[in-house]
Amino acid sequence: MAHVAFTPHLSRYFPDLRAADVEADTVAGLVAELERAHPGLASYLVDERGRLRQHVNVFVDGHAVRDRERLLDALGRGSQVYVVQALSGG
Protein backbone atom coordinates (compact mmCIF):
# COMPACT_ATOMS: atom_id res chain seq x y z
CA MET A 1 0.00 0.00 0.00
CA ALA A 2 1.46 3.35 -1.07
CA HIS A 3 0.17 6.81 -0.41
CA VAL A 4 -0.06 9.02 -3.49
CA ALA A 5 -0.58 12.77 -3.70
CA PHE A 6 -0.93 14.96 -6.77
CA THR A 7 -0.05 18.37 -8.06
CA PRO A 8 -3.15 20.54 -7.65
CA HIS A 9 -2.99 21.30 -11.39
CA LEU A 10 -4.47 17.90 -12.15
CA SER A 11 -7.62 18.68 -10.23
CA ARG A 12 -8.64 21.01 -13.05
CA TYR A 13 -9.14 17.94 -15.24
CA PHE A 14 -10.01 15.45 -12.49
CA PRO A 15 -12.01 17.37 -9.91
CA ASP A 16 -12.49 14.25 -7.77
CA LEU A 17 -8.80 13.50 -7.56
CA ARG A 18 -7.59 13.28 -3.95
CA ALA A 19 -4.53 11.96 -2.23
CA ALA A 20 -5.17 8.27 -1.66
CA ASP A 21 -3.81 4.94 -0.50
CA VAL A 22 -3.26 2.64 -3.46
CA GLU A 23 -2.35 -1.06 -3.52
CA ALA A 24 0.56 -1.40 -5.97
CA ASP A 25 4.08 -2.88 -6.07
CA THR A 26 5.49 -0.58 -8.74
CA VAL A 27 4.87 2.89 -10.07
CA ALA A 28 3.48 1.32 -13.26
CA GLY A 29 1.02 -0.65 -11.13
CA LEU A 30 0.10 2.51 -9.31
CA VAL A 31 -0.63 4.31 -12.59
CA ALA A 32 -2.82 1.39 -13.68
CA GLU A 33 -4.76 1.53 -10.40
CA LEU A 34 -5.17 5.28 -10.74
CA GLU A 35 -6.52 4.81 -14.28
CA ARG A 36 -9.12 2.40 -12.92
CA ALA A 37 -10.24 4.90 -10.33
CA HIS A 38 -10.00 7.95 -12.60
CA PRO A 39 -10.46 6.93 -16.26
CA GLY A 40 -8.23 9.04 -18.50
CA LEU A 41 -5.77 10.02 -15.78
CA ALA A 42 -3.00 7.71 -17.00
CA SER A 43 -2.87 9.49 -20.35
CA TYR A 44 -1.97 12.70 -18.53
CA LEU A 45 1.00 11.04 -16.86
CA VAL A 46 2.32 8.61 -19.46
CA ASP A 47 2.27 8.33 -23.26
CA GLU A 48 0.77 5.51 -25.33
CA ARG A 49 3.79 3.34 -24.59
CA GLY A 50 3.55 3.83 -20.86
CA ARG A 51 6.55 6.16 -20.65
CA LEU A 52 6.41 9.02 -18.22
CA ARG A 53 5.66 12.24 -20.09
CA GLN A 54 8.64 14.50 -20.51
CA HIS A 55 7.52 17.21 -18.12
CA VAL A 56 5.86 14.99 -15.57
CA ASN A 57 7.73 13.57 -12.64
CA VAL A 58 6.91 11.03 -9.99
CA PHE A 59 8.72 11.05 -6.66
CA VAL A 60 8.84 7.92 -4.54
CA ASP A 61 9.88 8.60 -0.95
CA GLY A 62 11.55 11.80 -2.04
CA HIS A 63 13.43 10.41 -5.04
CA ALA A 64 12.54 11.00 -8.68
CA VAL A 65 11.46 7.80 -10.36
CA ARG A 66 14.45 6.14 -12.04
CA ASP A 67 12.75 4.07 -14.70
CA ARG A 68 10.89 6.65 -16.78
CA GLU A 69 10.41 4.16 -19.62
CA ARG A 70 8.56 1.34 -17.86
CA LEU A 71 7.98 2.77 -14.36
CA LEU A 72 9.21 -0.40 -12.69
CA ASP A 73 10.48 1.42 -9.59
CA ALA A 74 9.33 -0.59 -6.60
CA LEU A 75 6.91 0.74 -4.02
CA GLY A 76 7.36 -0.33 -0.43
CA ARG A 77 4.79 -0.60 2.30
CA GLY A 78 3.86 2.95 3.19
CA SER A 79 5.78 4.54 0.29
CA GLN A 80 4.96 8.20 -0.21
CA VAL A 81 4.42 8.99 -3.90
CA TYR A 82 4.04 12.45 -5.31
CA VAL A 83 3.01 13.26 -8.88
CA VAL A 84 4.18 16.66 -10.15
CA GLN A 85 4.70 18.51 -13.39
CA ALA A 86 7.37 21.01 -14.31
CA LEU A 87 5.61 24.23 -15.23
CA SER A 88 7.42 26.02 -18.00
CA GLY A 89 6.97 28.35 -20.93
CA GLY A 90 4.74 31.37 -21.18
Added chain:
Amino acid sequence: MAKKDGPRLLLGTRKGVFTFTRRKKGWKLASHAQAGNPIPYVFHDARTGSTWCSIDHGHWGQKLARSRDHGATFESVEEPKYPVDAEIKPGKPAILRYLWCLAPGHASEPDTLYVGTEPGALFATRDDGRSFELVEGLWNHPSRMEQWMGGGRDEPGIHSVLVDPRDARRMLVAISSAGVFETRDRGATWVPRNQGMESPYLPQPTPDVGHDPHCIQWCARKLDVIWQQNHCGIFRSTDGARTWKPVHEREKKGKRRLAFFGFPICADAEDPKTAWIVPADADQRRQAIDGALRVMRTEDGGKSWIDLRRGLPDERAYDVVYRHALDVRGDDVAFGSTTGNVYWSEDRGDSWRELGHNFPPVYCVRFAE
Protein backbone atom coordinates in the same frame (compact mmCIF):
# COMPACT_ATOMS: atom_id res chain seq x y z
CA MET B 1 -23.30 30.35 -21.30
CA ALA B 2 -23.08 31.40 -24.93
CA LYS B 3 -26.46 31.27 -26.59
CA LYS B 4 -26.86 30.18 -30.16
CA ASP B 5 -27.77 33.55 -31.52
CA GLY B 6 -26.38 33.88 -34.98
CA PRO B 7 -22.91 33.64 -36.43
CA ARG B 8 -20.03 33.04 -34.12
CA LEU B 9 -16.30 33.31 -34.46
CA LEU B 10 -13.99 30.84 -32.75
CA LEU B 11 -10.34 31.45 -31.99
CA GLY B 12 -7.97 28.67 -31.03
CA THR B 13 -5.04 30.36 -29.32
CA ARG B 14 -2.03 29.65 -27.17
CA LYS B 15 -4.20 30.48 -24.16
CA GLY B 16 -7.52 28.85 -24.86
CA VAL B 17 -10.67 29.05 -26.96
CA PHE B 18 -12.29 32.44 -27.47
CA THR B 19 -15.87 32.51 -28.76
CA PHE B 20 -17.41 35.66 -30.18
CA THR B 21 -21.00 36.26 -31.17
CA ARG B 22 -22.09 38.61 -33.91
CA ARG B 23 -23.58 41.91 -32.94
CA LYS B 24 -24.80 44.71 -35.19
CA LYS B 25 -21.55 46.60 -34.88
CA GLY B 26 -19.11 43.76 -34.58
CA TRP B 27 -18.25 40.78 -32.44
CA LYS B 28 -18.77 40.37 -28.72
CA LEU B 29 -16.69 38.04 -26.60
CA ALA B 30 -19.08 35.38 -25.31
CA SER B 31 -16.66 33.03 -23.60
CA HIS B 32 -13.04 32.15 -22.99
CA ALA B 33 -12.70 28.45 -22.33
CA GLN B 34 -9.69 26.16 -21.79
CA ALA B 35 -7.97 29.26 -20.40
CA GLY B 36 -4.22 28.93 -20.52
CA ASN B 37 -4.23 25.83 -22.73
CA PRO B 38 -2.75 25.92 -26.26
CA ILE B 39 -5.46 25.10 -28.82
CA PRO B 40 -4.14 24.00 -32.22
CA TYR B 41 -7.61 23.59 -33.70
CA VAL B 42 -11.21 24.45 -32.89
CA PHE B 43 -14.32 24.13 -35.02
CA HIS B 44 -18.07 23.84 -34.73
CA ASP B 45 -19.67 20.76 -36.23
CA ALA B 46 -22.99 21.95 -37.62
CA ARG B 47 -24.14 18.33 -38.02
CA THR B 48 -24.15 17.62 -34.31
CA GLY B 49 -24.07 21.05 -32.70
CA SER B 50 -20.79 20.17 -30.98
CA THR B 51 -17.77 22.43 -30.85
CA TRP B 52 -14.52 20.45 -30.85
CA CYS B 53 -11.02 21.49 -29.96
CA SER B 54 -7.61 19.89 -29.70
CA ILE B 55 -5.36 20.79 -26.79
CA ASP B 56 -1.58 20.84 -26.81
CA HIS B 57 -0.79 20.60 -23.12
CA GLY B 58 2.80 21.37 -22.29
CA HIS B 59 2.84 18.62 -19.67
CA TRP B 60 -0.15 16.32 -19.99
CA GLY B 61 0.06 15.44 -23.66
CA GLN B 62 -2.32 16.00 -26.55
CA LYS B 63 -6.00 15.98 -25.70
CA LEU B 64 -9.39 16.38 -27.35
CA ALA B 65 -12.42 18.14 -25.94
CA ARG B 66 -16.00 18.78 -26.99
CA SER B 67 -18.42 21.52 -26.07
CA ARG B 68 -22.20 21.10 -26.16
CA ASP B 69 -22.83 24.72 -25.25
CA HIS B 70 -21.19 26.54 -28.14
CA GLY B 71 -17.73 26.83 -26.68
CA ALA B 72 -18.57 27.97 -23.16
CA THR B 73 -17.54 24.72 -21.45
CA PHE B 74 -15.77 21.62 -22.71
CA GLU B 75 -15.76 17.96 -21.72
CA SER B 76 -12.78 15.67 -22.28
CA VAL B 77 -12.88 13.17 -25.10
CA GLU B 78 -10.36 10.35 -25.12
CA GLU B 79 -7.72 11.21 -27.70
CA PRO B 80 -6.65 8.98 -30.59
CA LYS B 81 -3.80 6.61 -29.82
CA TYR B 82 -1.28 5.02 -32.13
CA PRO B 83 -1.15 1.23 -32.04
CA VAL B 84 1.56 0.06 -29.65
CA ASP B 85 3.69 -1.27 -32.50
CA ALA B 86 3.33 1.79 -34.76
CA GLU B 87 6.63 3.26 -35.90
CA ILE B 88 7.52 6.51 -37.65
CA LYS B 89 10.56 4.75 -39.03
CA PRO B 90 12.03 1.38 -38.11
CA GLY B 91 12.96 1.56 -34.44
CA LYS B 92 11.32 4.96 -33.89
CA PRO B 93 8.00 4.56 -32.06
CA ALA B 94 5.02 6.64 -33.14
CA ILE B 95 3.72 8.62 -30.19
CA LEU B 96 0.97 11.22 -30.53
CA ARG B 97 2.67 14.61 -30.76
CA TYR B 98 0.04 16.97 -32.10
CA LEU B 99 -3.64 17.00 -33.03
CA TRP B 100 -3.23 19.31 -35.99
CA CYS B 101 -6.71 19.39 -37.50
CA LEU B 102 -10.21 18.09 -36.97
CA ALA B 103 -12.66 17.59 -39.81
CA PRO B 104 -16.30 16.56 -39.94
CA GLY B 105 -17.18 13.40 -41.81
CA HIS B 106 -19.89 13.22 -44.44
CA ALA B 107 -23.24 14.86 -43.69
CA SER B 108 -24.90 11.44 -43.76
CA GLU B 109 -22.48 10.17 -41.09
CA PRO B 110 -22.77 12.66 -38.23
CA ASP B 111 -20.93 10.36 -35.83
CA THR B 112 -17.84 10.34 -38.05
CA LEU B 113 -15.06 12.80 -37.38
CA TYR B 114 -11.48 12.80 -38.68
CA VAL B 115 -8.33 13.94 -36.92
CA GLY B 116 -5.06 14.74 -38.66
CA THR B 117 -2.03 14.26 -36.46
CA GLU B 118 1.72 14.43 -36.11
CA PRO B 119 3.35 12.01 -36.71
CA GLY B 120 1.55 11.83 -40.05
CA ALA B 121 -1.62 9.89 -39.38
CA LEU B 122 -5.32 10.14 -39.97
CA PHE B 123 -7.65 8.91 -37.25
CA ALA B 124 -11.41 8.44 -37.52
CA THR B 125 -14.15 8.09 -34.99
CA ARG B 126 -17.37 6.44 -36.17
CA ASP B 127 -19.15 6.82 -32.83
CA ASP B 128 -18.97 10.54 -32.13
CA GLY B 129 -15.69 10.41 -30.28
CA ARG B 130 -16.21 7.36 -28.06
CA SER B 131 -13.36 5.62 -29.87
CA PHE B 132 -10.85 6.44 -32.60
CA GLU B 133 -9.22 4.15 -35.11
CA LEU B 134 -6.09 4.71 -37.13
CA VAL B 135 -6.83 4.91 -40.86
CA GLU B 136 -4.41 2.14 -41.62
CA GLY B 137 -4.57 2.40 -45.40
CA LEU B 138 -2.83 5.75 -45.22
CA TRP B 139 -0.49 4.86 -42.36
CA ASN B 140 0.61 1.77 -44.30
CA HIS B 141 1.07 3.62 -47.57
CA PRO B 142 4.36 2.41 -49.06
CA SER B 143 5.63 5.98 -49.42
CA ARG B 144 5.28 6.91 -45.75
CA MET B 145 8.47 5.74 -44.12
CA GLU B 146 10.79 6.66 -46.98
CA GLN B 147 9.25 9.70 -48.61
CA TRP B 148 7.32 11.61 -45.95
CA MET B 149 9.31 14.26 -44.11
CA GLY B 150 8.77 16.75 -41.36
CA GLY B 151 7.62 20.19 -42.51
CA GLY B 152 6.14 22.76 -40.18
CA ARG B 153 6.44 20.12 -37.47
CA ASP B 154 9.36 17.84 -36.61
CA GLU B 155 7.64 14.79 -38.04
CA PRO B 156 5.24 14.55 -40.99
CA GLY B 157 1.80 15.84 -40.12
CA ILE B 158 -1.70 15.94 -41.59
CA HIS B 159 -3.29 19.37 -41.46
CA SER B 160 -6.01 19.30 -44.12
CA VAL B 161 -8.80 16.75 -44.42
CA LEU B 162 -11.61 17.14 -46.96
CA VAL B 163 -14.54 14.72 -47.18
CA ASP B 164 -16.39 14.81 -50.48
CA PRO B 165 -20.01 15.91 -49.93
CA ARG B 166 -20.95 13.94 -53.07
CA ASP B 167 -19.43 10.68 -51.88
CA ALA B 168 -18.61 9.80 -48.27
CA ARG B 169 -16.00 7.29 -49.47
CA ARG B 170 -13.87 9.94 -51.16
CA MET B 171 -11.47 12.10 -49.20
CA LEU B 172 -8.43 14.25 -49.73
CA VAL B 173 -5.75 14.88 -47.15
CA ALA B 174 -2.73 17.16 -47.30
CA ILE B 175 0.45 16.13 -45.54
CA SER B 176 3.47 18.24 -44.68
CA SER B 177 5.71 17.09 -46.18
CA ALA B 178 4.41 14.46 -48.54
CA GLY B 179 1.68 16.13 -50.54
CA VAL B 180 -1.98 15.56 -51.31
CA PHE B 181 -3.43 12.04 -51.15
CA GLU B 182 -6.83 10.81 -52.25
CA THR B 183 -8.95 7.84 -51.22
CA ARG B 184 -12.09 6.66 -52.95
CA ASP B 185 -12.80 3.74 -50.66
CA ARG B 186 -13.19 5.36 -47.25
CA GLY B 187 -9.49 5.26 -46.49
CA ALA B 188 -8.63 1.69 -47.43
CA THR B 189 -6.35 2.73 -50.29
CA TRP B 190 -4.73 6.05 -51.15
CA VAL B 191 -3.02 7.55 -54.16
CA PRO B 192 -0.77 10.63 -54.22
CA ARG B 193 -2.31 13.53 -56.12
CA ASN B 194 0.62 15.82 -56.80
CA GLN B 195 0.89 15.89 -60.55
CA GLY B 196 1.95 19.34 -61.69
CA MET B 197 3.34 20.29 -58.30
CA GLU B 198 6.87 21.61 -58.25
CA SER B 199 9.15 21.85 -55.23
CA PRO B 200 12.40 23.40 -56.45
CA TYR B 201 14.11 22.79 -53.11
CA LEU B 202 14.02 19.03 -53.72
CA PRO B 203 16.83 17.30 -55.60
CA GLN B 204 14.16 16.12 -58.02
CA PRO B 205 11.51 18.87 -57.94
CA THR B 206 8.55 16.90 -59.26
CA PRO B 207 8.29 13.65 -57.30
CA ASP B 208 5.01 11.83 -56.79
CA VAL B 209 5.45 12.24 -53.05
CA GLY B 210 7.49 14.77 -51.09
CA HIS B 211 5.78 18.12 -51.60
CA ASP B 212 4.84 20.50 -48.82
CA PRO B 213 1.25 21.65 -49.00
CA HIS B 214 0.50 24.17 -46.27
CA CYS B 215 -3.25 24.08 -46.72
CA ILE B 216 -5.85 22.87 -49.23
CA GLN B 217 -9.48 23.81 -49.60
CA TRP B 218 -12.09 23.27 -52.26
CA CYS B 219 -14.95 25.33 -53.63
CA ALA B 220 -18.11 23.98 -52.00
CA ARG B 221 -20.23 24.54 -55.10
CA LYS B 222 -17.66 23.18 -57.53
CA LEU B 223 -15.72 20.55 -55.67
CA ASP B 224 -13.34 19.74 -58.49
CA VAL B 225 -11.77 23.15 -57.95
CA ILE B 226 -9.20 22.88 -55.20
CA TRP B 227 -6.79 25.52 -54.00
CA GLN B 228 -3.44 24.76 -52.44
CA GLN B 229 -1.14 27.10 -50.58
CA ASN B 230 2.14 25.26 -50.81
CA HIS B 231 5.60 25.97 -49.48
CA CYS B 232 6.56 26.62 -53.11
CA GLY B 233 3.70 28.84 -54.14
CA ILE B 234 -0.01 28.73 -54.78
CA PHE B 235 -1.55 25.98 -56.89
CA ARG B 236 -5.03 25.23 -58.19
CA SER B 237 -6.65 22.11 -59.52
CA THR B 238 -9.79 22.10 -61.65
CA ASP B 239 -10.02 18.32 -61.96
CA GLY B 240 -10.41 17.14 -58.38
CA ALA B 241 -6.67 17.19 -57.52
CA ARG B 242 -5.63 14.98 -60.42
CA THR B 243 -3.47 17.80 -61.77
CA TRP B 244 -2.30 21.10 -60.33
CA LYS B 245 -1.23 24.35 -61.94
CA PRO B 246 0.69 27.19 -60.33
CA VAL B 247 -1.38 30.35 -59.87
CA HIS B 248 1.00 32.47 -57.82
CA GLU B 249 2.48 35.72 -59.02
CA ARG B 250 5.54 35.28 -61.19
CA GLU B 251 8.75 37.06 -60.42
CA LYS B 252 9.07 40.22 -62.46
CA LYS B 253 12.04 42.53 -62.57
CA GLY B 254 11.51 45.63 -60.49
CA LYS B 255 8.27 44.35 -58.94
CA ARG B 256 7.92 42.82 -55.52
CA ARG B 257 6.27 39.44 -55.68
CA LEU B 258 3.50 39.22 -53.09
CA ALA B 259 1.20 36.28 -53.75
CA PHE B 260 3.50 33.32 -53.37
CA PHE B 261 4.47 32.05 -49.93
CA GLY B 262 2.10 31.74 -47.01
CA PHE B 263 0.21 29.23 -44.93
CA PRO B 264 -3.58 29.54 -45.18
CA ILE B 265 -5.83 29.54 -48.22
CA CYS B 266 -9.60 29.85 -48.31
CA ALA B 267 -11.87 29.11 -51.26
CA ASP B 268 -15.06 30.96 -51.92
CA ALA B 269 -17.95 28.58 -51.39
CA GLU B 270 -19.78 29.73 -54.53
CA ASP B 271 -17.30 31.15 -57.01
CA PRO B 272 -14.65 28.66 -58.13
CA LYS B 273 -12.41 31.48 -59.29
CA THR B 274 -12.23 33.28 -55.95
CA ALA B 275 -9.85 32.53 -53.08
CA TRP B 276 -8.02 34.34 -50.30
CA ILE B 277 -4.46 34.06 -48.98
CA VAL B 278 -2.32 35.85 -46.44
CA PRO B 279 1.09 36.11 -48.05
CA ALA B 280 4.30 36.09 -46.05
CA ASP B 281 7.90 36.86 -46.84
CA ALA B 282 9.18 33.65 -48.47
CA ASP B 283 10.42 31.52 -47.06
CA GLN B 284 13.35 31.86 -44.72
CA ARG B 285 11.99 35.01 -43.05
CA ARG B 286 8.32 34.21 -42.51
CA GLN B 287 6.99 37.59 -41.55
CA ALA B 288 4.67 40.16 -43.08
CA ILE B 289 6.05 41.39 -46.39
CA ASP B 290 7.92 44.69 -45.94
CA GLY B 291 6.29 45.22 -42.57
CA ALA B 292 2.79 45.56 -44.05
CA LEU B 293 -0.01 43.20 -43.21
CA ARG B 294 -2.16 42.16 -46.18
CA VAL B 295 -4.67 39.67 -47.40
CA MET B 296 -4.89 38.92 -51.10
CA ARG B 297 -7.85 37.75 -53.12
CA THR B 298 -8.12 36.41 -56.60
CA GLU B 299 -11.36 36.55 -58.55
CA ASP B 300 -10.06 35.11 -61.79
CA GLY B 301 -8.79 31.70 -60.79
CA GLY B 302 -5.38 32.98 -59.76
CA LYS B 303 -4.45 34.94 -62.88
CA SER B 304 -4.24 38.06 -60.73
CA TRP B 305 -4.27 38.82 -57.02
CA ILE B 306 -5.86 41.88 -55.42
CA ASP B 307 -3.86 43.39 -52.58
CA LEU B 308 -6.29 43.98 -49.69
CA ARG B 309 -4.80 46.38 -47.15
CA ARG B 310 -7.49 48.84 -46.17
CA GLY B 311 -7.66 48.83 -42.39
CA LEU B 312 -4.52 46.72 -41.97
CA PRO B 313 -1.21 48.12 -40.68
CA ASP B 314 1.17 49.18 -43.44
CA GLU B 315 4.30 49.43 -41.37
CA ARG B 316 6.02 47.70 -38.47
CA ALA B 317 3.88 44.60 -38.76
CA TYR B 318 5.58 41.23 -38.45
CA ASP B 319 2.53 39.02 -38.19
CA VAL B 320 2.40 35.53 -39.58
CA VAL B 321 -0.96 33.87 -40.09
CA TYR B 322 -0.95 30.12 -39.61
CA ARG B 323 -2.67 27.70 -41.96
CA HIS B 324 -5.88 27.38 -39.97
CA ALA B 325 -6.06 31.01 -38.90
CA LEU B 326 -7.93 32.45 -41.91
CA ASP B 327 -11.58 31.75 -42.55
CA VAL B 328 -14.27 32.92 -44.95
CA ARG B 329 -18.01 32.55 -44.72
CA GLY B 330 -20.07 34.37 -47.29
CA ASP B 331 -18.81 37.94 -47.27
CA ASP B 332 -17.23 37.59 -43.84
CA VAL B 333 -13.48 37.05 -43.62
CA ALA B 334 -11.40 36.85 -40.46
CA PHE B 335 -7.84 36.03 -39.55
CA GLY B 336 -5.58 35.95 -36.51
CA SER B 337 -1.82 36.13 -36.28
CA THR B 338 0.99 34.68 -34.25
CA THR B 339 1.42 38.10 -32.66
CA GLY B 340 -2.13 38.09 -31.33
CA ASN B 341 -3.79 40.44 -33.78
CA VAL B 342 -7.23 39.52 -35.07
CA TYR B 343 -8.96 41.31 -37.96
CA TRP B 344 -12.29 40.80 -39.67
CA SER B 345 -14.01 42.02 -42.78
CA GLU B 346 -17.64 41.99 -43.82
CA ASP B 347 -16.95 42.95 -47.43
CA ARG B 348 -14.84 40.01 -48.59
CA GLY B 349 -11.62 41.62 -47.44
CA ASP B 350 -12.00 44.97 -49.16
CA SER B 351 -11.78 46.65 -45.77
CA TRP B 352 -10.71 45.40 -42.36
CA ARG B 353 -11.57 46.13 -38.76
CA GLU B 354 -9.69 45.02 -35.72
CA LEU B 355 -11.16 42.54 -33.32
CA GLY B 356 -8.25 43.04 -30.96
CA HIS B 357 -4.50 43.38 -30.71
CA ASN B 358 -3.62 41.66 -27.47
CA PHE B 359 -4.77 38.13 -28.01
CA PRO B 360 -2.44 35.24 -27.37
CA PRO B 361 -0.76 33.83 -30.48
CA VAL B 362 -3.59 32.63 -32.73
CA TYR B 363 -3.46 29.14 -34.24
CA CYS B 364 -6.97 28.76 -35.60
CA VAL B 365 -9.85 31.01 -36.66
CA ARG B 366 -13.18 29.48 -37.61
CA PHE B 367 -16.63 30.88 -38.29
CA ALA B 368 -19.53 28.91 -36.88
CA GLU B 369 -23.28 29.01 -37.08
